[in-house]
Amino acid sequence: MRAMVITTGEEILKGEVVDTHASWISEKLCEVGVEVVGHLSVGDNLASLKEAFLRVAGRCEVAVVTGGLGPTEDDLTARAVAESAGVALVEDPAATASVAAYFEGRHLAVPASNLKQARLPKGSSCIPNPVGTAPAFSLELAGTRFWFLPGVPREMRYLMTESVLPAMVALQPNGARLVKTAITTFGLPESLVGERLSGLESIFQGIHVGYRASLPVIEVKIWAFDREGGSLEKIQQAASAEALKRLGEYVVSGHGLSMAEAVAERLCETNKTVAVAESCTGGLIGSLLTDVSGSSDWFLLSAVTYANSAKENVLGVSGETLAAHGAVSAETVKEMAEGVKRTSGADIGIATSGIAGPTGGTDEKPVGTVWIGIATDAGTEALHFVSPFKERHQNKRIFAFKALDLLRRAI
Structure with missing residues (x-):
């Protein structure tokens, strides 16, 4: 079964808001075996909305539309749908009850403007919205079943999960099922990742290989829509195993974890704790690690010791070391890593010092130079790396990920 995803709103077209709805909806549709064949973004304009709905109608089996169901004058989706279908907007009893229930549950009177949200195209099916004011609805146009959802992320995701996806599954009881492996890699550019996986689709018929670069990691997806009672799933699993073998030491995770999540997984498995001393990365390593839920179990301390005086006073780096070798040196990062390990009582201390640029x-x-130190009970080591980039933000991210990868390998 094929689907289109339509997102509405002037803020999307003007670039004021990133369209995350389309990617999230597409991912969920694929998970239930629906093949997404296109995305379309439309502004809050009646003629443009009608044109979009009629363009999609009849070209795929299903479509999901978000936005434009609010109480203001620029919320035009329901009207555009009605005019596209050649029907009137009518007050829907289920929609009226949904709007009233939302306000009554909060001991508020129903504003007159919100009653507009209870007017739906005649012949449509209302989908009550218990988490917001805008009821969703469904309608068929030229053989395509459309679902119209509010644009508020929490409401859209709730209704998509609770109503739309079960309906999609019911429409294709013997349909396809997505089987997918997500592989996170670090240390190879996208071109070389692609070279290593060249020919995989030819060897394993029916699988697809996709790539997504998110500096500085490359994500690889090995996927297939299994329509053959499990045979494609076995092929997909074999293809995934081959991909992992070819990528070898550059694999951070074979099940879609981020770099920080992969580090956290290893720390938990080994019951180790870590502390971080950062100079050139400015706290980015600590931020990435504490983005992982449960990090308080294994993350003890982050110290941004940017100035040499902070390296001396907070971490105990020797003034003689700094004078003889400079802040960006193997000797300094070793003492930084040892200092943060000693101060925090962590099992592992890791430190960075480098030149992020552009000056x-x-x-x-040169700009792009970094030294990373790591201290464990077995001893202290330092890694030297020179990034090819001159832009500060890029270098900070690469330095941070280099440090996390060193930590991951050391655990």
Whole structure:
């Protein structure tokens, strides 16, 4: 079964809001075996909305539309649908009850403007919305079953999960099922990842390989729509195993974890704790690690010791070391890593010092240079790396991920 996803709103077209709805809806549709064949974004304009609905109608089996169901004058979706279908907007009893229930549950009177949300195209099926004011609805146009959902993320996701996806499954009781493996890689550019996986689709017929670059990691998806009672799932699993073998040491996770999540997984498995001393990364490593739920179990301390005086006073780095070798050196990051490990009592201390740019580089230490130190009970090591980039934000991310990858490998 094929689907189109339509998102509405001037803010999307003007670039004021990133359209995350389309990607989330598409992912959920694929999970229940619905093949998404296109995305379409439309502004809050009656003629444009009608044109979009009629363009999609009849070209796929199902469509999901978000936005434009609110109480204001620029919320035009219901009217555009009615005019596209050649029917009137009428007050829907189920929609009226849904709007009233939302306000009554909060001991509020129903504003007159919100009653507009209870007027739906004649012949449509109302989908009550218990988490917002806008009821959703469904209607068939030219053989395509449309679902119209509010644009508020929480409401859209609730209604998609509770109403739309079960309906999609019911429409295709013997339909396809998505089987997918997500592989996170680090250390190879997208082109070389692609070269390593070249020919995989030819060897394993029916599977698809997709790539997504999210600096500095490359995500690989090995997927298939299993329509053959399980045979394609076995092929997909074999293809995934081959992909993991070819990517080898560059695989961070074979089940879609981020770099920080993969580090957290290993820390939990080994019952280890970590502390971080950062200079050039400015707290980014600590931020990435504490984005992981449950990080308080294994993350003890983050110290952004940017100035040399902070390296000395907070971490105990020797002034002689700084004078002899400089802040960006193997000797300094080793003492930083040892200092943060000692101060925090963590099992592992990791430290960074480098030149993120765009200024500050020299012939000996160009922009993009970083030293990463790691201290464990087995000893202290330092890794030297030079990024090819000159832009500060890119280098900070690459330095942070290099440090996390070193930590992941060391655990």
